[in-house]
Amino acid sequence: MVGLLFLSCKQQQENIQLDPPNIVWITSEDNSKHYMKLFDENGVATPNIEALASQGVVFNHAFSNAPVCSVARSTLISGCYAPRVGAQYHRKIEQVPMPNGVEMYPAYLKSAGYYTTNNSKEDYNFIKSDSVWDDSSKKATYKNRKQGQPFFHVVNLGDSHESRLHFSEEQMKNNPTKTDANTVFVQPNHPNTEVFKYTNAFYRDKMVHIDKQLGEIVKTLETDGLLDSTIIFYFGDHGGVLPGSKGYIYETGLHVPLVVRVPEKYKHLVNAEIGGRENAFVSFKDFGPTVLNLAGIKVPENMDGKPFMGENITKEYLETCDETYSYADRFDEKYDMVRTVRKGKYKYMRSYQPFNFDGLMNNYRYKQLAYKEWAKLYDKGALNEVQAAFFKERPVELLFDVEADPYETKNLANDANFKSKLLELRGKLNNWVESMPDLSFYPEHYLIENAFENPVKFGQDHKNDIKRYIEIANLSLLSFEEAKTSLEKSLKSTDAWDRYWALINCSIFGDKAKEFIPIIQEISKSDTELINKVRAAEYLGLIKHTSPVEVMTQALYQSKQAAEALLIINCIVLMDQEEGNHHYKFNIDVNKIDKNILKVQELERKMNYIKNVINI
Known part of the structure; x- marks a missing residue:
């Protein structure tokens, strides 16, 4: 009992x-x-x-x-x-x-x-x-x-x-x-x-x-x-x-x-x-x-x-x-592509399109008085180097000791004392984007058209292609002399997204890639992908060789996909925005933009900005 x-x-x-x-x-x-x-x-x-x-x-x-x-x-x-x-x-x-x-x-x-x-x-x-x-x-x-x-x-x-x-x-x-x-x-x-x-x-x-x-x-x-x-x-x-x-x-x-x-x-x-x-x-x-x-x-x-x-x-x-991974892509109408890994007190940041500087216009962000004042002070030259970094192109790689430097103001990526840590975290992040695989190595509009019925299956089916795009993107981690043979091959590739990432790399290398100007000019005229024409014009505009206005404007008029048009407009704003120091002026006829894609909220926001800042 x-x-x-x-x-x-x-x-x-x-x-x-x-x-x-x-x-x-x-x-x-x-x-x-x-x-x-x-x-x-x-x-x-x-x-x-x-x-x-x-x-x-x-x-x-x-x-x-x-x-x-x-x-x-x-x-x-x-x-x-x-x-x-x-x-x-x-x-x-x-x-x-x-x-x-x-x-x-x-x-x-x-x-x-x-x-x-x-x-x-x-x-x-x-x-x-x-x-x-x-x-x-x-x-x-x-x-x-x-x-x-x-x-x-x-x-x-x-x-x-x-x-x-x-x-x-x-x-x-x-x-x-x-x-x-x-x-x-x-x-x-x-x-x-x-x-x-x-x-x-x-x-x-x-x-x-x-x-x-x-x-x-x-x-x-x-x-x-x-x-x-x-x-x-x-x-x-x-x-x-x-x-x-x-x-x-x-x-x-x-x-x-x-x-x-x-x-x-x-x-x-x-x-x-x-x-x-x-x-x-x-x-x-x-x-x-x-x-x-x-x-x-x-x-x-x-x-x-x-x-x-x-x-x-x-x-x-x-x-x-003791580690975490993070990602940043499109926020409202502002495009970017950044990945990070933090392990212990060290954080590694990889910018795949660093010319899209942080302060690039995002309408919602700039409703805040503090944002507006920050940009005005930058335009006046009233900010110190740390404060002004928000409006400048980022390095491709950044490494921070976030315990000693919690607001990430001191980049250790080029410090020889941290070379082994840089390589360790670079390797971890690269393995991560490959292993997912990371779908953002395709442009968003292409994913919407081709991958969104089953994104995970699409990623697995195209894992080898994505790995190759990652390898092309990583050419920006090399010196131009080390990278140029592979860059040329990728610029001439029959795969549109090989060309896409090669063009982005040329924009990162800037003047060093001038020997590819004839190839890039031809891409800007005749590529099968509108966004590659725009990326080519973007490079030529960034190095101040050729105005990107005509190519980008015509591509915007021809686009039938909202995400593609939004990415084109992002490039237009980069070329136009005063803080970017490019100052190309656009005259856009809104009546020539596809009316169906203008109904998308993010495009509507961006057009409101263009109406106020860019001639329309």
């Missing part, structure tokens, strides 16, 4: 332990870790988030894999690297299907009996099925679940969003900040002006308000008697939003705050000290797999992410987690 009683008690204990936890995600939009004292000495106090930390774990190294909403959230919801699955462009011109064998991770929770709710932002670049959320709306709440049903609930806090910094000079004068604007920290790559000081103080005030909202959510859970059965995640959905953060692949765009509160009954699921700090590197591709693991659900093999919490995650494994 005693034995049976003991067995019954033991079974009850095991059943208690096996009860799946409720899980709540509280996500604040557009804020890196730099504005909170819990993570950074220059941040403000956030007592409610700090209270969560005292009952859980602070992750010192949590990263979004992309510095912008839709790409970051697509990585979160899928557990997959966006350039592998075709979800890397913000905002989507066309959505892609989820990879074969992978659902959006809440669908697995829902299938396992969880009530899944999202209040309320989605912003996915994927086609969403009906199996993901029980409710995704501004009214979504866990309170509508069945009695005793475990729940997964997402709350999005928008008061830290970039749009909150779209205030006017009049509003700035009439609305003093609670944070002292006279003593607030201003990053070393920013001008220390009244506008930047006010913007910094204003944004820190927003973080205080976010903390208050989080406190109210936690209080509701406590009132509902759910605090002891709920694991709470708090994190930022990517970095931002002071100039050069959101939309840019620097630490201020990627390094997010992450705190996970763990109730007493679920401490066995965390191999970290409660009330302490964890140094393991975790990124958004890992968040979905972690939630599944905490719920006792098998993580799909086709997800790129790995769990960082759960009873099967050891301290020894966490100690091996």
